[in-house]
Amino acid sequence: MAEKNIYSVSQVNSYLGHLFREDFVLRRIRVRGELSNVKYHSSGHIYFTMKDQGGTLAAVMFAGQRRGLSFELREGLKVVVTGSVEVYERGGVYQLYASSIEEEGRGDLYAEFLRLKRELEEMGMFAPEYKKPIPKYVSSVGIVTARTGAAIRDIINVSTRRDPYIRLVLYPATVQGERAADSIVRGIRTLDRYGVDVIICGRGGGSIEDLWAFNEERVARAIFECETPVISAVGHETDFTIADFAADLRAPTPSAAAELAVPDIMQFLRDLQGDREALESAMRRKLDRYRAVLRERELRLRLHSPGSLVRERRSRCEELRLALAAAMKEKYLRTSHRFARDTERLRMLSPLERLKGGFAYVADEDGHAVKTVGETAAGRILDVRFRDGRVRAEVLEVIPEDQPDNGKQ
Numbered sequence: 504m505a506e507k508n509i510y511s512v513s514q515v516n517s518y519l520g521h522l523f524r525e526d527f528v529l530r531r532i533r534v535r536g537e538l539s540n541v542k543y544h545s546s547g548h549i550y551f552t553m554k555d556q557g558g559t560l561a562a563v564m565f566a567g568q569r570r571g572l573s574f575e576l577r578e579g580l581k582v583v584v585t586g587s588v589e590v591y592e593r594g595g596v597y598q599l600y601a602s603s604i605e606e607e608g609r610g611d612l613y614a615e616f617l618r619l620k621r622e623l624e625e626m627g628m629f630a631p632e633y634k635k636p637i638p639k640y641v642s643s644v645g646i647v648t649a650r651t652g653a654a655i656r657d658i659i660n661v662s663t664r665r666d667p668y669i670r671l672v673l674y675p676a677t678v679q680g681e682r683a684a685d686s687i688v689r690g691i692r693t694l695d696r697y698g699v700d701v702i703i704c705g706r707g708g709g710s711i712e713d714l715w716a717f718n719e720e721r722v723a724r725a726i727f728e729c730e731t732p733v734i735s736a737v738g739h740e741t742d743f744t745i746a747d748f749a750a751d752l753r754a755p756t757p758s759a760a761a762e763l764a765v766p767d768i769m770q771f772l773r774d775l776q777g778d779r780e781a782l783e784s785a786m787r788r789k790l791d792r793y794r795a796v797l798r799e800r801e802l803r804l805r806l807h808s809p810g811s812l813v814r815e816r817r818s819r820c821e822e823l824r825l826a827l828a829a830a831m832k833e834k835y836l837r838t839s840h841r842f843a844r845d846t847e848r849l850r851m852l853s854p855l856e857r858l859k860g861g862f863a864y865v866a867d868e869d870g871h872a873v874k875t876v877g878e879t880a881a882g883r884i885l886d887v888r889f890r891d892g893r894v895r896a897e898v899l900e901v902i903p904e905d906q907p908d909n910g911k912q
Contacts, residue, residue, distance in 0.1 A: 513592065520590035523597065529588040534560065534599060535607060538580045551576060553584065553599065562586075562599035571603050581607040612711050616718050619745055623720065628727045629748045635732040637752050637763065638700050640771075643670040644764050645694030645702040645731070647687055650675035654707045654738065654757040661761035666768040672699055678706040683716030688725040695729045702729065703760045704746065705736030717744040726750050736760030864888040876901050 510518075523529050536553030543549055547566025552559050562584060564572070576582075586601040605613075623629065644662060648654045655673065662669050674690035677683045687704065694702050704726065706714070716722065717737050726733045726749040735750035736757040747753040754760035805811050865873045866886045873879050883898045 512595065516590060516592040516595050519597075520592050523588060523590050532586065532588060532599075534562075534584050534586075536560065536582070536584070538576055538582060539578055541576045541578060549576060553582075560599055561596065562601055564601040564604065568602050574606065576604070583607055606711055612715060612718075616711075616745070619718065619720055619723075620748065623723055623745065623749070628723060633727070635751045637732050637734065640766055641669070641700035641764060643672060643699045644761075645697065645699035646671060646673045647676050647690035647694065647702060647704040648673070648706050648736075648757070649678050652707055654705060654736070657756070657758040658703060658736075658761045661758050662765045665762065665765045668768070669765050672697060678716060679709070679713050680716075684719035684722050687716060687722050691722075691725045691729055691733065695731045699731060701764045702731050702733045703736050703754075703757070703764055704733055704750070705754070705757055705760060706738060707757065708738035714744055717746040719745070722746055723749040734760045734764055876903050 534553060536555050538551050539554055539559075540552040541549070542551065547569065549564045549569070551562050551564075553562055554560070564586075582604050583606075584599060584601045585603045585605075586599050588597055588599050590597045627633070646655065646658055648658070650673070659671060662671060672694060674693055676690040677686040691702060691704060705717075708714075714737055717735070723745045726735070726746060732751045733749075734752045734754055735744070735747045736754045736759070737744050737746065738756045743753070752763060754763050864887070866888070867873055867879065868884050868886070870886070871878075873885060879885060879898050879901065881898050881900055885896050885898060887894050887896055
C-alpha cells in the first residue's frame with residue numbers, strides 16, 4: 504500500500520469531526536431518551552448518557568449552558584435534549600453536546616401552564632391585595648397531601664419539633680393522576696370548613712407531569728376562595744405551579760411550609776422571656792422616674808401645704824415676737840434711762856427743788872409767775888410759795904434795784 508494512503512489517528516478523527524460539523528442535521532438536533540449515568544462535575548459540567556431500547560448516546564452539558572436548566576437531572580428521567588452531535592477528536596468518540604434540556608412532554612404542558620397562568624393572572628387571582636396573612640401563632644394546621652410519603656413525614660417531624668402541642672389535621676388526598684385535582688379541591692374545602700388556623704397543600708417533588716394536578720384551574724380557584732390562609736408546599740425549589748401563585752404563601756418544600764406555618768415554641772418562649780425582662784426593666788425605669796417625680800412633688804407639696812405655711816408663719820411670728828420683745832425691752836431700757844435722766848434734769852430745774860434751798864415762788868392772783876418788780880404794783884395780792892407751804896401777801900411798796908437784771912428803770 505502506498506505511503507500516501509496511510510493516515511494518522513488524529514487525521515482520521517479530525518476528518519470525522521469535519522464531517523459531523525458539516526452535517527446540517529447534526530449541527531442542531533433534538534434527541535429523546537432516558538437519562539442514565541448522570542454525573543455533576545465540580546467544574547459545573549453535567550455528564551450523562553441517553554438511552555432507549557435500541558442503544559445509548561454519550562452527552563454533556565457544559566456549565567455555561569446550565570442557566571436555562573430548571574430541574575435536576577436524575578436517573579431514569581425521560582427528556583428531550585437539544586444540541587449538536589460532534590466528535591471529541593482527542594478521544595475519538597462522538598457525543599451529544601446539549602444546549603437545552605426539557606422533560607419529555609413538558610413543552611405542551613408548559614405552554615398550557617403559561618396560558619392558564621396568564622388567564623388567571625388577568626382575572627386578579629394572584630393579586631397581592633387578596634393574599635391573606637399567615638397567623639403568627641397557630642394551634643391547628645390542616646394538611647392536604649398523600650397519606651404516605653416523604654411530604655407528610657417531613658411536615659409532621661418539623662411541626663412537632665417546633666411545637667409539640669400543635670394539632671395536625673390530615674386530609675389524605677390523591678396528589679398525582681387523573682383524580683388528584685378533585686381530591687385536592689375536596690381536601691382544601693373540607694379543612695376550610697373544619698376551622699383550622701392554616702392549611703398546607705402540597706406534595707414531594709417530581710416531574711411536570713407528576714405535579715400537574717397543582718396546575719389545574721379548579722385547584723387554583725379552591726385555594727383562592729378558601730377563607731383559611733393556604734401555604735403551597737410543592738417540593739421543587741426552582742419551578743412554580745399555578746397553586747404557588749394562587750396560595751397566600753409559597754414554600755419551596757413541605758418542610759419549609761411547616762416552618763412557616765408552625766411557630767418555634769422554644770424560640771417563642773425565649774422571645775417571651777426576653778420581652779418579659781424588657782418589660783420589667785422598662786417598668787422599673789418608669790417606676791423609678793415616677794418615684795423621683797413623686798418625691799419632688801411631695802417636697803413641693805410640703806413646702807406649699809397649709810400646714811407647712813402655718814408652721815412657717817408661726818415660726819416667723821415667734822421670731823418677730825421675740826425680736827419685738829427684745830426691741831421693746833431695749834426701747835424700754837433706753838426710754839427708762841432717758842426718762843430717769845430727764846426726770847433728774849427736770850427735778851434739778853423744778854422750782855420746788857429751788858424752794859428747798861430757801862427760795863420762794865411768787866405768783867399773782869391769776870397764778871402767773873411774777874419774775875420782776877415791774878410785773879406787780881403796790882396793793883396787788885401775791886401768792887408766795889415756800890418749800891413747806893404758801894402765804895398770801897399784799898404788796899405795800901415796789902422798790903426797784905439800782906441796776907435791775909432786765910434793764911428796766
